[in-house]
Amino acid sequence: MNRDNRRDTTGSQEAGESVSAAFAQAGSRLRRRDNGEVDVLHAVGGVRGIVEALLPGFLFLTVYLISHNLVLSLILAGAVTAVFALTRLFQRGSLMQALSGMAGLAICAIVALRSGNAADYYVPGLWINAAYALGITASILVHYPLLGFFYGFVRDELNTWRTDPARYRAYRRATWVLVAMFVVRLAVQVPLYLADNVAGLGVARLIMGVPLYAAVLWLTWMMTRKAANV
Known part of the structure; x- marks a missing residue:
């Protein structure tokens, strides 16, 4: 093997290790029971x-309403x-x-x-939800559905799910569900913001935050299970 080929092989290995490390860090909170x-x-x-x-948002809303x-x-x-934090x-x-x-x-x-x-306390969250919805939709449109990477890493199929049509379709459908979560958040919360309904907006933010995310996480995981044991 000549020097250029050795350099190309080394570069590919380093790139692969970098990608694996990135997903390991990003998916560090995902693990299986x-x-x-x-x-x-x-x-x-x-x-x-x-x-x-939940507590800071709950405290903000409660104190303000009182x-x-x-x-x-x-x-x-x-x-x-x-x-x-401290x-x-x-x-x-x-x-x-x-x-x-x-x-x-x-x-x-x-x-x-x-x-x-x-009500403007909740505006950054609206923009963040819109950005996530657009970004994750883009990952689907370019044929790299986001959940395929995260769940694929946890399931040790990071390098195989895109070449398996059934696995690819499963991760694609699940990623659309994730997009839907952000869209639903906006569909509910933007009208409340425009109506200056601080109480409704605050309650919606609490319910549609961690609780909804956890439910969607479980649902999308179940949607992407293999027919046999994963």
Whole structure:
């Protein structure tokens, strides 16, 4: 084998390792239980992850509906988010995970404070849902449905699912379900935002957040099971 061929082979191996590492990191929360089904609770961060995801939004909504004080609502939601982040840091948890919640709340707070409208607290989330819907739809249109990569990695079929027509169709259908989740969120929440219905919007955001995501995760996993044991 000449030098150029050795270089090409090495480059391909490095690229393959990089892709595998990327999906390993991105899918680190996805794992299977002993019965072969996806561990939904682990995928959403466990009980602790659910509390960290829901409590700041619940606190913001509750305090605002009682006091109608936007600043107070943001301060209390921010305080509990900071406690969660600092606790993770002290426990030597993931720095990215600790700071992402604070960054997200800070963006929502800035948008709401600039307008003085509590409903605008939810605007960044609407844009994020739209971006995910478009991005995941694009993955389907270019014949690389996103769930094929994530579930394929967990099932050790990352390099085979695209060459198997049945597996490809299963992951394609499941990825459309994931797109539908984001579209449904927008279909429900955008009218509530336009109506300035803070209570309805806040409740919808809580219900259609982690709980809906967990349900869709389980459903799409079941949709993409092989006929035999996976």
